[in-house]
Amino acid sequence: MSFESLGLAPFLLRALAEQGYETPTPIQQQAIPLALAGHDLLAGAQTGTGKTAAFGLPLLQYLGTEPQKVGPGPRKPRALVLTPTRELATQVHDSLRGYSKYLRIPSAVIYGGVGMGNQLDSLRRGVDMVIACPGRLIDHIERRSIDLSGIEVLILDEADRMLDMGFLPSIKRILAKLPKQNRQTLLFSATFPESIKQLAMEFMRNPREVQVTPQNTVAETIAHRVHPVDTARKRELLLHLLGQDARVQTLVFAKTKHGSDKLATHLEKAGIQAAAIHGNKSQGQRLRALGDFKSGKVKVLVATDIAARGIDIDQLPRVINYDLPMVAEDYVHRIGRTGRNGANGEALSLVSQEDAKYLRQIVRMLGRDMEIRDLPGFEPQVPIRWGNSAPGKAEQPGGQRPPRKPGGGRGRRPSGGGEGQAHAHAGNRGGNGRSGARAPAAAHAHQRNQQRNGGGPRRDANR
Structure with missing residues (x-):
């Protein structure tokens, strides 16, 4: 099966080809046609299965081919992607920008741990797509710096992790600000505990379900x-x-933020290039450590579970x-x-x-x-x-x-x-x-x- 056979537009196929994408993964094969058809979707997919493209490509095709419903007032966001961590938000934003190389879709990424100035500037200029962490998005809602009444597509990425991190009240507050009619919702999760099923019943319309791997399975390799x-x-x-x-x-997992720092320092003293990444680090520090690890400048990255989300x-x-x-x-x-x-x-x-x-x-x-x-x-x-x-x-x-x-x-x-x-x-x-x-x-x-x-x-x- 090829990406062409999934019904994707030429402007997306061209960007995918330039990035070396050849064959869609199982989650992409199952999810993309359903999403393009406008269905709500419950998708079971682990990290590393290609789920960002599975929801991102149909989203970009919709935004690139469907005219915006123009209303009074400033431009409102049309699509919202919620993620549990700022690393994942940044990664999703970067991926979507790569897929939309031949489109003009203004976007903003919103997360905590940094000043609000740049985010406020982006929102004032007007964007079609927002990738956000729930906590900082609530801050913008309270400041009235974002209007979610024009959202046409909602995506929840790693929904189980967001609930596990205690974001359920924030998610419900955000959902209350979204239009209930004419909205498509895609929910991606590695597992489907009862809390997610109940949430889906509250805000999704007859969702189709796809599951590419049994829950809690790992690669045989x-x-x-x-x-x-x-x-x-x-x-x-x-x-x-x-x-x-x-x-x-090597990615090393430690239990606590303090323990991650101590361990990275110990490794550095022993002559091993190491860095730590956790919730107490500033966004600049986290991005720098992740960049050094990806480039090979740092050989060992010590991380907590939450901070490691989005490390791809x-x-x-x-x-x-x-x-x-x-x-x-x-x-x-x-x-x-x-x-x-x-x-x-x-x-x-x-x-x-x-x-x-x-x-x-x-x-x-x-x-x-x-x-x-x-x-x-x-x-x-x-x-x-x-x-x-x-x-x-x-x-x-x-x-x-x-x-x-x-x-x-x-x-x-x-x-x-x-x-x-x-x-x-x-x-x-x-x-x-x-x-x-x-x-x-x-x-x-x-x-x-x-x-x-x-x-x-x-x-x-x-x-």
Whole structure:
């Protein structure tokens, strides 16, 4: 299938060809014809599946071919794209400008963390398209510097993340300012919790649904590996892993803003080019760090979950979870930045005893095995207790196993139920996690997923 077959206009096809686009991705194949036909759309798509073009191309074709409904007063925006973070807003804005190279569609990108002067100037001049984060958009609404009564197309990008970040009240306030009639709405989300379904029922009209990947799935080209380690030695182990090949670009995830800064400083002192990106950084600092990472000037970028949204780098070979996420779904978002478009990628996790419960949640959610490998010289002083009836529980009854001696770092990949294969059966008692084994999904992973409540542990407030 080609982009021509999707019904896109020549001015878009020309821009796509110049940017090297050849074959539409599955989400583009399914979403673009429905959006061009004017349908409301609920689209399930992970980061890295081409979703920006899936909603952006139909939006630009509409704005470029449908005349504006001219009314009294100054020019009003015709299209609104809501995103959870300023990095993603900037990325979407840049992509749409690239696709609309042969169109004249004035636009503005609106987010917090910077002065309002440039944004106010753009809005006063008049724009057709606004890409915005909910918080700053509310600020403009309260200042009456933006009029949303002329919006004809609304797009919510990464809707699950916006709700997860507490933007639901802001989104409802924004929706109340939009025209209810003659508006097309496209909602893109990696997952569809009940809150999103209820929101969709409130403001969408008979939406069509497309889902290109099962929820919470990851690319098969990503190798998952867990390295058990004592908390006090995590930094040392991270330096060891990064030092094995200092040329490999690596995205490192930390739990908190303060922790990200400390870790980046520690890496810099050790001679590794590193930068941190999180919510306390100014927009200029964040864009500079991201630009340095994309260009290769910085080899390691340390990020919190929220700040990492919108980091879109082709061929990123490695992601390291210095801290595991407390919400299992965030693991999918994190590692989705590697292994894209069929490329191989590595997802490494440094897991201490206090992280074991989060690893169990992740493995149950994924429903797949995850290799656990001791690294010589970094074995935990006391073997990690993975727990009964849970992934990571090695089939090795009996008390504590002494720490493994150096030289036992080769991870085994057992098949079947032989020694070293971890099991999750309820009847398994005693014993601790055996490093060098796999942490498989629970035998009844599907049943567990059905029983899981959607909330999970509360997110760290410092991120």
